[in-house]
Amino acid sequence: MATTTIGAAPDSRAERTRRAIVQAALEVFLQHGYVGATTDEVAARAAVSKQTLYRNFADKEHLFADVVLDATVTVAGDLAAAALANLDGAGDVPEALRRFGRSFAAGLLRPDVIRLRRLVIAEADRFPDVARAWFERGFEQMLGTLGAALQRLADRGLVTRLDDPRRAAYQLAALIMYEPMNTAMFGGTDAAPDAAELDRIVASAVAVFLAHYGTDTARGGVRRRSSTR
Amino acid sequence: MATTTIGAAPDSRAERTRRAIVQAALEVFLQHGYVGATTDEVAARAAVSKQTLYRNFADKEHLFADVVLDATVTVAGDLAAAALANLDGAGDVPEALRRFGRSFAAGLLRPDVIRLRRLVIAEADRFPDVARAWFERGFEQMLGTLGAALQRLADRGLVTRLDDPRRAAYQLAALIMYEPMNTAMFGGTDAAPDAAELDRIVASAVAVFLAHYGTDTARGGVRRRSSTR
Numbered sequence: 001m002a003t004t005t006i007g008a009a010p011d012s013r014a015e016r017t018r019r020a021i022v023q024a025a026l027e028v029f030l031q032h033g034y035v036g037a038t039t040d041e042v043a044a045r046a047a048v049s050k051q052t053l054y055r056n057f058a059d060k061e062h063l064f065a066d067v068v069l070d071a072t073v074t075v076a077g078d079l080a081a082a083a084l085a086n087l088d089g090a091g092d093v094p095e096a097l098r099r100f101g102r103s104f105a106a107g108l109l110r111p112d113v114i115r116l117r118r119l120v121i122a123e124a125d126r127f128p129d130v131a132r133a134w135f136e137r138g139f140e141q142m143l144g145t146l147g148a149a150l151q152r153l154a155d156r157g158l159v160t161r162l163d164d165p166r167r168a169a170y171q172l173a174a175l176i177m178y179e180p181m182n183t184a185m186f187g188g189t190d191a192a193p194d195a196a197e198l199d200r201i202v203a204s205a206v207a208v209f210l211a212h213y214g215t216d217t218a219r220g221g222v223r224r225r226s227s228t229r
Numbered sequence: 230m231a232t233t234t235i236g237a238a239p240d241s242r243a244e245r246t247r248r249a250i251v252q253a254a255l256e257v258f259l260q261h262g263y264v265g266a267t268t269d270e271v272a273a274r275a276a277v278s279k280q281t282l283y284r285n286f287a288d289k290e291h292l293f294a295d296v297v298l299d300a301t302v303t304v305a306g307d308l309a310a311a312a313l314a315n316l317d318g319a320g321d322v323p324e325a326l327r328r329f330g331r332s333f334a335a336g337l338l339r340p341d342v343i344r345l346r347r348l349v350i351a352e353a354d355r356f357p358d359v360a361r362a363w364f365e366r367g368f369e370q371m372l373g374t375l376g377a378a379l380q381r382l383a384d385r386g387l388v389t390r391l392d393d394p395r396r397a398a399y400q401l402a403a404l405i406m407y408e409p410m411n412t413a414m415f416g417g418t419d420a421a422p423d424a425a426e427l428d429r430i431v432a433s434a435v436a437v438f439l440a441h442y443g444t445d446t447a448r449g450g451v452r453r454r455s456s457t458r
Contacts, residue, residue, distance in 0.1 A: 033354075035264070121414055122351030125262075128417055135415035167408075167430070171437055174407030179399045185350055186364035188357055201396070208400055211441035 018056050020046045025067045030115045034064060034123050064123075065130050071116055072138035079107050080145035087149040093158045093214065094206055101176045101202035108177060109192045114184050143169040150213075159213045168213060175205035247285050249275045254296045259344045263293060263352050293352075294359050300345055301367035308336050309374035316378040322387045322443065323435055330405045330431035337406060338421045343413050372398040379442075388442045397442060404434030 024046035028037045039060055043053045057063040082103040090096030107113070117134075124131035147165035150172075154162040162168055179201055184192040193201065253275035257266045268289055272282045286292040311332040319325030336342070346363075353360035376394035379401075383391040391397055408430055413421040422430065 118350055118353060121347055124347060124415065124417070131415045131417070135411070139411060139415065164433075167433055170408045171404055171434070174403040175400055178403030178407050179396075182364070182368060186353065186360045186368065188353070188360070204393075204396055205400070208437065208441040212437040 017046075017048060017052065021048060021053055021056055021063075022067055022070050025063050026071060026112075026116075029064060029067060029119060030112060033119065034060075034126070037064075039063070061127070064127065065133070068116065068120055068130050069133050069137065071113075072134050075107065075113055076138045076142040076145075079104055079142050082107065083142075083146045083149045087153060090153070090158070093153065094210060097172070097206045097209065098202050101172075101205060102198065104173070105176055105180060105198055105202060109180055109184055109198075114192075118185065143173060146173065158215060159210075160215050161213055168209075172205070172209050175208055176202055246275075246277060246281060250277060250282055250285055250292075251296055251299050254292050255300060255341075255345075258293060258296060258348060259341060262348065263289075263355070266293075268292070290356070293356065294362070297345065297349055297359050298362050298366065300342075301363050304336065304342055305367045305371040305374075308333055308371050311336065312371075312375050312378045316382060319382070319387070322382065323439060326401070326435045326438065327431050330401075330434060331427065333402070334405055334409060334427055334431060338409055338413055338427075343421075347414065372402060375401065387444060388439075389444050390442055397438075401434070401438050404437055405431055 021042065025037075025042045028042050028045060031037075032041075037060070039050065039053055042063070043050050046053070053063075057066060083100055086096050086100035086103065120131055120134045144166065147169035150159060150162060150168055151165045153159045154165075180193050180198060192198075250271065254266075254271045257271050257274060260266075261270075266289070268279065268282055271292070272279050275282070282292075286295060312329055315325050315329035315332065349360055349363045373395065376398035379388060379391060379397055380394045382388045383394075409422050409427060421427075
Protein backbone atom coordinates (compact mmCIF):
# COMPACT_ATOMS: atom_id res chain seq x y z
CA MET A 1 0.00 0.00 0.00
CA ALA A 2 3.02 2.33 -0.09
CA THR A 3 2.38 3.82 -3.51
CA THR A 4 -0.68 4.31 -5.68
CA THR A 5 -0.74 1.22 -7.83
CA ILE A 6 -2.83 1.01 -10.92
CA GLY A 7 -5.82 -1.28 -11.04
CA ALA A 8 -6.09 -3.00 -14.40
CA ALA A 9 -3.44 -5.51 -15.47
CA PRO A 10 -1.36 -4.28 -18.40
CA ASP A 11 -2.64 -6.08 -21.46
CA SER A 12 -0.29 -4.92 -24.20
CA ARG A 13 3.08 -3.32 -24.67
CA ALA A 14 1.45 0.02 -25.55
CA GLU A 15 -0.64 -0.16 -22.42
CA ARG A 16 2.40 -1.06 -20.29
CA THR A 17 4.25 1.95 -21.70
CA ARG A 18 1.32 4.24 -20.99
CA ARG A 19 1.09 2.95 -17.41
CA ALA A 20 4.83 3.38 -16.86
CA ILE A 21 4.53 7.03 -17.95
CA VAL A 22 1.52 7.64 -15.67
CA GLN A 23 3.32 6.08 -12.70
CA ALA A 24 6.49 8.09 -13.34
CA ALA A 25 4.47 11.27 -13.81
CA LEU A 26 2.63 10.73 -10.52
CA GLU A 27 5.97 10.55 -8.71
CA VAL A 28 7.34 13.63 -10.48
CA PHE A 29 4.20 15.72 -9.86
CA LEU A 30 4.12 14.71 -6.18
CA GLN A 31 7.80 15.57 -5.81
CA HIS A 32 7.94 18.90 -7.67
CA GLY A 33 4.33 20.12 -7.90
CA TYR A 34 2.70 20.95 -11.23
CA VAL A 35 4.82 23.97 -12.12
CA GLY A 36 8.13 22.35 -11.13
CA ALA A 37 7.49 19.07 -12.95
CA THR A 38 9.03 18.61 -16.41
CA THR A 39 8.12 16.08 -19.09
CA ASP A 40 11.89 15.52 -19.49
CA GLU A 41 12.06 14.08 -15.99
CA VAL A 42 8.91 12.04 -16.50
CA ALA A 43 10.26 10.54 -19.73
CA ALA A 44 13.61 9.75 -18.08
CA ARG A 45 11.98 8.14 -15.07
CA ALA A 46 9.65 6.07 -17.25
CA ALA A 47 12.60 5.16 -19.50
CA VAL A 48 10.79 6.29 -22.64
CA SER A 49 11.68 8.92 -25.25
CA LYS A 50 10.01 12.32 -25.28
CA GLN A 51 8.41 11.32 -28.60
CA THR A 52 6.81 8.30 -26.95
CA LEU A 53 5.57 10.46 -24.09
CA TYR A 54 4.01 13.00 -26.45
CA ARG A 55 2.51 10.23 -28.59
CA ASN A 56 0.61 9.12 -25.45
CA PHE A 57 -0.14 12.51 -23.90
CA ALA A 58 -0.58 15.72 -25.87
CA ASP A 59 1.12 17.90 -23.23
CA LYS A 60 1.87 18.36 -19.52
CA GLU A 61 -1.72 19.51 -18.87
CA HIS A 62 -3.22 16.33 -20.30
CA LEU A 63 -0.65 14.20 -18.50
CA PHE A 64 -1.56 15.86 -15.18
CA ALA A 65 -5.28 15.34 -15.77
CA ASP A 66 -4.75 11.67 -16.63
CA VAL A 67 -2.47 11.04 -13.65
CA VAL A 68 -4.96 12.54 -11.20
CA LEU A 69 -7.93 10.76 -12.74
CA ASP A 70 -6.07 7.44 -12.69
CA ALA A 71 -5.13 7.78 -9.02
CA THR A 72 -8.64 9.00 -8.16
CA VAL A 73 -10.36 6.04 -9.74
CA THR A 74 -7.90 3.64 -8.11
CA VAL A 75 -8.27 5.09 -4.60
CA ALA A 76 -12.06 5.36 -4.88
CA GLY A 77 -12.20 1.78 -6.17
CA ASP A 78 -10.07 0.46 -3.28
CA LEU A 79 -12.25 2.22 -0.73
CA ALA A 80 -15.47 1.09 -2.37
CA ALA A 81 -14.14 -2.48 -2.19
CA ALA A 82 -13.42 -1.97 1.54
CA ALA A 83 -16.99 -0.73 2.08
CA LEU A 84 -18.42 -3.77 0.32
CA ALA A 85 -16.12 -6.22 2.08
CA ASN A 86 -16.94 -4.87 5.54
CA LEU A 87 -20.60 -3.93 5.34
CA ASP A 88 -22.27 -6.44 3.02
CA GLY A 89 -23.13 -9.51 5.00
CA ALA A 90 -22.20 -7.85 8.30
CA GLY A 91 -23.96 -9.18 11.39
CA ASP A 92 -22.38 -6.97 14.06
CA VAL A 93 -23.07 -3.56 12.50
CA PRO A 94 -21.06 -1.42 14.96
CA GLU A 95 -18.00 -3.63 14.54
CA ALA A 96 -18.42 -3.73 10.75
CA LEU A 97 -18.67 0.07 10.61
CA ARG A 98 -15.59 0.42 12.80
CA ARG A 99 -13.66 -1.98 10.54
CA PHE A 100 -14.81 -0.06 7.47
CA GLY A 101 -13.90 3.24 9.16
CA ARG A 102 -10.36 2.15 9.97
CA SER A 103 -9.76 0.94 6.43
CA PHE A 104 -11.37 4.09 4.95
CA ALA A 105 -9.19 6.35 7.09
CA ALA A 106 -6.02 4.36 6.40
CA GLY A 107 -6.68 4.58 2.64
CA LEU A 108 -7.32 8.33 2.59
CA LEU A 109 -4.46 9.16 4.95
CA ARG A 110 -1.76 7.43 2.90
CA PRO A 111 0.99 10.04 2.41
CA ASP A 112 0.80 9.81 -1.40
CA VAL A 113 -2.99 10.33 -1.34
CA ILE A 114 -2.61 13.32 1.01
CA ARG A 115 0.05 14.86 -1.22
CA LEU A 116 -2.04 14.28 -4.34
CA ARG A 117 -5.10 15.79 -2.64
CA ARG A 118 -3.06 18.87 -1.73
CA LEU A 119 -1.77 19.13 -5.30
CA VAL A 120 -5.32 18.94 -6.72
CA ILE A 121 -6.52 21.67 -4.32
CA ALA A 122 -3.50 23.82 -5.13
CA GLU A 123 -4.20 23.57 -8.87
CA ALA A 124 -8.00 23.82 -8.59
CA ASP A 125 -8.04 27.32 -10.08
CA ARG A 126 -5.67 26.43 -12.95
CA PHE A 127 -7.36 23.05 -13.60
CA PRO A 128 -10.99 23.24 -12.47
CA ASP A 129 -11.84 20.18 -14.59
CA VAL A 130 -9.21 18.09 -12.82
CA ALA A 131 -10.50 19.13 -9.38
CA ARG A 132 -14.06 18.45 -10.47
CA ALA A 133 -13.09 15.02 -11.82
CA TRP A 134 -11.36 14.20 -8.50
CA PHE A 135 -14.50 15.26 -6.69
CA GLU A 136 -17.07 13.57 -8.93
CA ARG A 137 -15.26 10.39 -9.95
CA GLY A 138 -13.41 9.99 -6.63
CA PHE A 139 -15.10 11.58 -3.65
CA GLU A 140 -18.75 11.47 -4.73
CA GLN A 141 -18.36 8.07 -6.36
CA MET A 142 -16.89 6.61 -3.17
CA LEU A 143 -19.61 8.11 -0.98
CA GLY A 144 -22.26 6.92 -3.42
CA THR A 145 -20.93 3.39 -3.00
CA LEU A 146 -20.94 3.79 0.79
CA GLY A 147 -24.51 5.17 0.68
CA ALA A 148 -25.64 2.15 -1.37
CA ALA A 149 -24.00 -0.20 1.17
CA LEU A 150 -25.81 1.63 4.00
CA GLN A 151 -29.06 1.25 2.05
CA ARG A 152 -28.50 -2.52 1.86
CA LEU A 153 -28.01 -2.54 5.66
CA ALA A 154 -31.29 -0.63 5.96
CA ASP A 155 -32.99 -3.16 3.67
CA ARG A 156 -31.83 -5.87 6.08
CA GLY A 157 -33.28 -3.86 9.01
CA LEU A 158 -29.82 -3.18 10.47
CA VAL A 159 -29.86 0.60 10.18
CA THR A 160 -32.86 2.91 10.26
CA ARG A 161 -34.00 6.50 9.52
CA LEU A 162 -32.01 6.36 6.26
CA ASP A 163 -34.11 8.94 4.38
CA ASP A 164 -31.10 10.13 2.39
CA PRO A 165 -28.37 7.46 2.02
CA ARG A 166 -25.99 9.84 0.25
CA ARG A 167 -26.19 12.36 3.09
CA ALA A 168 -25.80 9.61 5.69
CA ALA A 169 -22.66 8.42 3.87
CA TYR A 170 -21.28 11.98 3.93
CA GLN A 171 -22.02 12.16 7.66
CA LEU A 172 -20.27 8.87 8.44
CA ALA A 173 -17.27 9.92 6.34
CA ALA A 174 -17.34 13.33 8.03
CA LEU A 175 -17.31 11.90 11.53
CA ILE A 176 -14.38 9.64 10.62
CA MET A 177 -12.28 11.89 8.36
CA TYR A 178 -12.76 15.55 9.36
CA GLU A 179 -10.32 15.59 12.26
CA PRO A 180 -7.50 13.42 10.80
CA MET A 181 -7.78 14.91 7.30
CA ASN A 182 -7.59 18.50 8.52
CA THR A 183 -4.69 17.58 10.78
CA ALA A 184 -2.87 16.03 7.82
CA MET A 185 -3.73 18.85 5.37
CA PHE A 186 -2.51 21.65 7.62
CA GLY A 187 -0.25 19.99 10.16
CA GLY A 188 1.85 18.30 7.49
CA THR A 189 1.56 15.04 5.59
CA ASP A 190 2.95 13.02 8.51
CA ALA A 191 0.89 14.76 11.20
CA ALA A 192 -2.06 12.36 10.88
CA PRO A 193 -3.12 10.77 14.19
CA ASP A 194 -1.44 7.49 15.18
CA ALA A 195 -3.29 4.17 15.00
CA ALA A 196 -4.53 4.22 18.61
CA GLU A 197 -5.94 7.76 18.25
CA LEU A 198 -7.48 6.86 14.90
CA ASP A 199 -9.19 3.87 16.57
CA ARG A 200 -10.69 6.21 19.17
CA ILE A 201 -11.85 8.65 16.48
CA VAL A 202 -13.47 5.84 14.49
CA ALA A 203 -15.13 4.26 17.57
CA SER A 204 -16.60 7.61 18.62
CA ALA A 205 -17.68 8.38 15.02
CA VAL A 206 -19.56 5.08 14.79
CA ALA A 207 -21.20 5.62 18.19
CA VAL A 208 -22.52 9.05 17.11
CA PHE A 209 -23.59 7.76 13.68
CA LEU A 210 -25.51 4.81 15.15
CA ALA A 211 -27.12 6.90 17.89
CA HIS A 212 -29.14 8.35 15.02
CA TYR A 213 -29.13 5.70 12.29
CA GLY A 214 -28.76 2.55 14.39
CA THR A 215 -31.50 0.15 15.40
CA ASP A 216 -31.86 -0.44 19.15
CA THR A 217 -29.70 -3.57 18.85
CA ALA A 218 -26.92 -1.73 17.07
CA ARG A 219 -27.01 1.20 19.51
CA GLY A 220 -27.02 -1.21 22.44
CA GLY A 221 -23.96 -2.90 20.94
CA VAL A 222 -22.16 0.43 20.77
CA ARG A 223 -23.05 1.43 24.34
CA ARG A 224 -22.09 -1.94 25.79
CA ARG A 225 -18.79 -1.76 24.01
CA SER A 226 -18.11 1.88 24.98
CA SER A 227 -18.70 1.15 28.64
CA THR A 228 -15.99 -1.54 28.65
CA ARG A 229 -13.33 0.80 27.24
CA MET B 230 -19.01 40.22 5.35
CA ALA B 231 -17.80 40.47 1.73
CA THR B 232 -14.08 40.66 2.50
CA THR B 233 -11.91 39.65 5.41
CA THR B 234 -11.82 42.70 7.59
CA ILE B 235 -9.32 43.11 10.31
CA GLY B 236 -10.41 42.98 13.93
CA ALA B 237 -8.63 45.60 16.04
CA ALA B 238 -9.30 49.29 15.44
CA PRO B 239 -6.26 51.11 14.05
CA ASP B 240 -4.71 53.03 16.91
CA SER B 241 -1.87 54.94 15.26
CA ARG B 242 -0.66 56.01 11.84
CA ALA B 243 2.01 53.29 11.86
CA GLU B 244 -0.60 50.69 12.71
CA ARG B 245 -2.95 52.02 9.99
CA THR B 246 -0.14 51.73 7.44
CA ARG B 247 0.66 48.18 8.53
CA ARG B 248 -3.01 47.22 8.26
CA ALA B 249 -3.32 48.80 4.81
CA ILE B 250 -0.34 46.71 3.64
CA VAL B 251 -1.79 43.50 5.12
CA GLN B 252 -5.18 44.13 3.49
CA ALA B 253 -3.58 44.91 0.11
CA ALA B 254 -1.33 41.84 0.40
CA LEU B 255 -4.31 39.59 1.17
CA GLU B 256 -6.00 40.75 -2.04
CA VAL B 257 -2.83 40.32 -4.11
CA PHE B 258 -2.08 36.83 -2.73
CA LEU B 259 -5.67 35.70 -3.30
CA GLN B 260 -5.58 37.03 -6.84
CA HIS B 261 -2.16 35.77 -7.99
CA GLY B 262 -1.17 33.03 -5.53
CA TYR B 263 2.07 33.13 -3.57
CA VAL B 264 4.47 32.73 -6.49
CA GLY B 265 2.65 35.22 -8.74
CA ALA B 266 2.29 37.94 -6.09
CA THR B 267 4.83 40.78 -6.10
CA THR B 268 5.62 43.24 -3.32
CA ASP B 269 5.54 45.96 -6.01
CA GLU B 270 1.83 45.32 -6.54
CA VAL B 271 1.17 45.15 -2.80
CA ALA B 272 2.94 48.47 -2.21
CA ALA B 273 1.05 50.10 -5.09
CA ARG B 274 -2.31 48.81 -3.91
CA ALA B 275 -1.61 49.90 -0.30
CA ALA B 276 -0.38 53.29 -1.62
CA VAL B 277 2.91 53.01 0.27
CA SER B 278 6.52 53.01 -0.92
CA LYS B 279 8.53 49.79 -1.19
CA GLN B 280 10.75 51.16 1.62
CA THR B 281 7.71 51.48 3.89
CA LEU B 282 6.61 47.96 3.00
CA TYR B 283 10.06 46.50 3.78
CA ARG B 284 10.29 48.53 7.02
CA ASN B 285 7.13 46.68 8.15
CA PHE B 286 7.78 43.23 6.66
CA ALA B 287 11.24 41.79 6.08
CA ASP B 288 10.26 40.02 2.85
CA LYS B 289 7.43 38.38 0.89
CA GLU B 290 7.66 35.25 3.08
CA HIS B 291 7.06 37.23 6.27
CA LEU B 292 4.31 39.24 4.63
CA PHE B 293 2.55 36.02 3.58
CA ALA B 294 2.83 34.55 7.09
CA ASP B 295 1.43 37.73 8.66
CA VAL B 296 -1.42 38.00 6.17
CA VAL B 297 -2.53 34.42 6.76
CA LEU B 298 -2.21 34.68 10.52
CA ASP B 299 -4.17 37.91 10.57
CA ALA B 300 -7.02 36.47 8.51
CA THR B 301 -6.95 33.26 10.54
CA VAL B 302 -7.28 35.03 13.87
CA THR B 303 -10.06 37.24 12.50
CA VAL B 304 -12.11 34.38 11.04
CA ALA B 305 -11.64 32.19 14.12
CA GLY B 306 -12.60 35.12 16.35
CA ASP B 307 -15.77 35.84 14.35
CA LEU B 308 -16.82 32.20 14.53
CA ALA B 309 -16.03 31.93 18.22
CA ALA B 310 -18.24 34.97 18.78
CA ALA B 311 -21.02 33.27 16.82
CA ALA B 312 -20.67 30.15 19.01
CA LEU B 313 -20.91 32.19 22.17
CA ALA B 314 -23.81 34.31 20.92
CA ASN B 315 -25.87 31.28 19.91
CA LEU B 316 -25.06 28.67 22.51
CA ASP B 317 -24.54 30.50 25.80
CA GLY B 318 -27.88 31.10 27.40
CA ALA B 319 -29.69 28.96 24.83
CA GLY B 320 -32.93 27.37 25.97
CA ASP B 321 -33.92 25.50 22.80
CA VAL B 322 -30.67 23.58 22.19
CA PRO B 323 -31.54 22.09 18.77
CA GLU B 324 -32.56 25.52 17.44
CA ALA B 325 -29.47 27.17 18.99
CA LEU B 326 -27.19 24.55 17.42
CA ARG B 327 -28.86 25.01 14.04
CA ARG B 328 -28.44 28.78 14.30
CA PHE B 329 -24.79 28.33 15.25
CA GLY B 330 -24.33 25.82 12.41
CA ARG B 331 -25.71 28.17 9.78
CA SER B 332 -23.50 31.03 10.93
CA PHE B 333 -20.44 28.74 11.19
CA ALA B 334 -20.98 27.40 7.67
CA ALA B 335 -21.63 30.86 6.22
CA GLY B 336 -18.39 32.15 7.79
CA LEU B 337 -16.21 29.30 6.52
CA LEU B 338 -17.76 29.23 3.06
CA ARG B 339 -17.11 32.91 2.29
CA PRO B 340 -15.31 32.94 -1.08
CA ASP B 341 -12.31 34.82 0.33
CA VAL B 342 -11.95 32.30 3.19
CA ILE B 343 -12.20 29.37 0.74
CA ARG B 344 -9.56 30.92 -1.52
CA LEU B 345 -7.26 31.62 1.42
CA ARG B 346 -7.71 28.06 2.71
CA ARG B 347 -6.79 26.73 -0.73
CA LEU B 348 -3.73 28.99 -0.83
CA VAL B 349 -2.58 27.79 2.61
CA ILE B 350 -2.97 24.13 1.57
CA ALA B 351 -1.18 24.79 -1.72
CA GLU B 352 1.78 26.36 0.12
CA ALA B 353 1.81 23.90 3.06
CA ASP B 354 5.04 22.24 1.85
CA ARG B 355 6.82 25.55 1.21
CA PHE B 356 5.48 27.17 4.42
CA PRO B 357 4.75 24.45 6.99
CA ASP B 358 4.78 27.04 9.78
CA VAL B 359 2.05 29.07 8.08
CA ALA B 360 -0.14 26.00 7.60
CA ARG B 361 0.46 24.96 11.20
CA ALA B 362 -0.40 28.46 12.44
CA TRP B 363 -3.63 28.40 10.40
CA PHE B 364 -4.45 25.05 11.95
CA GLU B 365 -3.49 25.79 15.55
CA ARG B 366 -4.50 29.43 15.89
CA GLY B 367 -7.51 29.17 13.55
CA PHE B 368 -9.00 25.72 13.29
CA GLU B 369 -8.09 24.24 16.69
CA GLN B 370 -8.69 27.52 18.49
CA MET B 371 -12.17 27.80 17.00
CA LEU B 372 -13.06 24.20 17.85
CA GLY B 373 -11.67 24.66 21.35
CA THR B 374 -14.05 27.58 21.82
CA LEU B 375 -16.94 25.49 20.49
CA GLY B 376 -15.96 22.61 22.80
CA ALA B 377 -15.97 24.96 25.79
CA ALA B 378 -19.43 26.24 24.81
CA LEU B 379 -20.66 22.62 24.56
CA GLN B 380 -19.19 21.96 28.02
CA ARG B 381 -21.19 24.89 29.41
CA LEU B 382 -24.34 23.38 27.85
CA ALA B 383 -23.42 20.08 29.55
CA ASP B 384 -22.92 21.91 32.87
CA ARG B 385 -26.47 23.22 32.48
CA GLY B 386 -27.72 19.67 31.81
CA LEU B 387 -28.63 20.47 28.19
CA VAL B 388 -26.24 18.04 26.50
CA THR B 389 -24.91 14.75 27.83
CA ARG B 390 -22.23 12.06 27.29
CA LEU B 391 -19.68 14.85 26.69
CA ASP B 392 -16.61 12.85 27.76
CA ASP B 393 -14.38 14.71 25.32
CA PRO B 394 -15.67 18.22 24.47
CA ARG B 395 -12.92 18.83 21.91
CA ARG B 396 -13.82 15.67 19.99
CA ALA B 397 -17.54 16.49 20.21
CA ALA B 398 -16.79 19.94 18.75
CA TYR B 399 -14.87 18.30 15.88
CA GLN B 400 -17.81 15.97 15.27
CA LEU B 401 -20.36 18.79 15.18
CA ALA B 402 -18.12 20.81 12.83
CA ALA B 403 -17.57 17.65 10.74
CA LEU B 404 -21.28 16.96 10.35
CA ILE B 405 -21.87 20.57 9.29
CA MET B 406 -18.80 21.33 7.16
CA TYR B 407 -17.53 18.14 5.51
CA GLU B 408 -19.96 18.12 2.60
CA PRO B 409 -20.07 21.85 1.75
CA MET B 410 -16.32 22.38 2.32
CA ASN B 411 -15.30 19.50 0.07
CA THR B 412 -17.77 20.68 -2.54
CA ALA B 413 -16.25 24.16 -2.41
CA MET B 414 -12.62 22.95 -2.31
CA PHE B 415 -12.91 20.68 -5.34
CA GLY B 416 -16.02 21.85 -7.16
CA GLY B 417 -14.84 25.46 -7.28
CA THR B 418 -15.12 28.40 -4.91
CA ASP B 419 -18.68 29.12 -6.00
CA ALA B 420 -19.87 25.50 -5.93
CA ALA B 421 -20.89 25.61 -2.25
CA PRO B 422 -24.48 24.48 -1.62
CA ASP B 423 -27.20 27.16 -1.71
CA ALA B 424 -28.89 28.42 1.46
CA ALA B 425 -31.79 25.96 1.37
CA GLU B 426 -29.47 22.97 0.92
CA LEU B 427 -27.17 24.29 3.65
CA ASP B 428 -30.19 24.52 5.98
CA ARG B 429 -30.97 20.86 5.29
CA ILE B 430 -27.33 19.86 5.90
CA VAL B 431 -27.25 21.77 9.19
CA ALA B 432 -30.64 20.42 10.37
CA SER B 433 -29.56 16.85 9.66
CA ALA B 434 -26.13 17.42 11.29
CA VAL B 435 -27.76 18.69 14.48
CA ALA B 436 -30.21 15.76 14.53
CA VAL B 437 -27.33 13.24 14.30
CA PHE B 438 -25.21 15.13 16.85
CA LEU B 439 -28.04 15.32 19.38
CA ALA B 440 -29.08 11.69 18.87
CA HIS B 441 -25.85 10.95 20.73
CA TYR B 442 -25.10 14.05 22.81
CA GLY B 443 -28.62 15.36 23.38
CA THR B 444 -30.74 14.91 26.45
CA ASP B 445 -34.14 13.28 25.91
CA THR B 446 -35.74 16.74 25.71
CA ALA B 447 -33.31 17.94 23.06
CA ARG B 448 -33.66 14.75 21.02
CA GLY B 449 -37.43 14.95 21.28
CA GLY B 450 -37.27 18.52 20.00
CA VAL B 451 -35.28 17.40 16.98
CA ARG B 452 -37.57 14.47 16.19
CA ARG B 453 -40.73 16.53 16.50
CA ARG B 454 -39.24 19.13 14.24
CA SER B 455 -37.97 16.58 11.67
CA SER B 456 -41.39 15.00 11.37
CA THR B 457 -42.98 18.29 10.33
CA ARG B 458 -40.53 18.86 7.47
